[in-house]
Amino acid sequence: MDFKWFPLDRADVKDVDRIARQIHPTLPERVEVFEEKIRLFPEGCCKFVEAENIVGYGISHPWKLFSVPPLNQLIGSLPDNPDCIYIHDVAVLPEARGHNAAGSFVEIITKLARRMHIQKLSCVSVYGTEALWSRFGFQAASTETMGSKLNSYGNGTKYMIADLA
Numbered sequence: 001m002d003f004k005w006f007p008l009d010r011a012d013v014k015d016v017d018r019i020a021r022q023i024h025p026t027l028p029e030r031v032e033v034f035e036e037k038i039r040l041f042p043e044g045c046c047k048f049v050e051a052e053n054i055v056g057y058g059i060s061h062p063w064k065l066f067s068v069p070p071l072n073q074l075i076g077s078l079p080d081n082p083d084c085i086y087i088h089d090v091a092v093l094p095e096a097r098g099h100n101a102a103g104s105f106v107e108i109i110t111k112l113a114r115r116m117h118i119q120k121l122s123c124v125s126v127y128g129t130e131a132l133w134s135r136f137g138f139q140a141a142s143t144e145t146m147g148s149k150l151n152s153y154g155n156g157t158k159y160m161i162a163d164l165a
């Protein structure tokens with residue numbers, strides 16, 4: 001079996017929606033939310049493929065540190081002076097796990113950030129995935145300044161930052 005990341009096309013959004021519905025039943029997002037991110041920043045959006053089947057996706061975009069786009073809402077546009085690439089989501093179907101999809105997606109986005117002279121990655125860890133993100137250099141950051149911004153992501157979330165410098 002050969003699992004690989006490829007750029008996500010706008011036509012793939014139905015597969016993203018299918019996988020998101022299966023993996024995130026408690027954190028649903030409208031298909032327009034995925035469409036917008038793919039349109040605004042295709043470079044940061046990838047599909048995880050095995051034998052021409054899309055079995056996972058990763059979505060990221062430039063953003064501002066200590067700011068989190070509310071779940072299931074459009075962002076409108078990207079910031080003029082981003083200081084991080086925000087990893088919105090990485091999701092892989094259960095049968096396609098065990099191939100370091102998350103780690104290799106972080107590597108792709110790290111290279112992209114470096115090309116853009118962006119020094120940080122950020123994400124919101126959900127479902128107790130803090131240990132997973134820590135493996136890739138993310139550290140939980142203080143969320144005191146973030147107010148209620150994390151609320152839409154549910155309980156037990158951690159805002160995490162990876163320093164690429």
Ligand SMILES: CC(C)(COP(=O)(O)OP(=O)(O)OC[C@H]1O[C@@H](n2cnc3c(N)ncnc32)[C@H](O)[C@@H]1OP(=O)(O)O)[C@@H](O)C(=O)NCCC(=O)NCCS
Nearest residue numbers: 090091092097098099100101102124125126127129131132
């Ligand atoms: C997160 C996700 C993409 C990781 O899948 P993956 O990249 O295939 O991960 P792998 O199975 O290759 O695991 C890589 C390593 O991370 C570990 N790991 C996997 N999921 C983990 C988790 N939730 N918490 C801690 N460690 C985890 C594995 O044990 C493995 O360790 P090993 O190399 O010592 O065996 C997948 O579990 C998933 O889709 N989960 C549901 C969606 C999700 O939680 N996304 C993240 C939202 S913030």
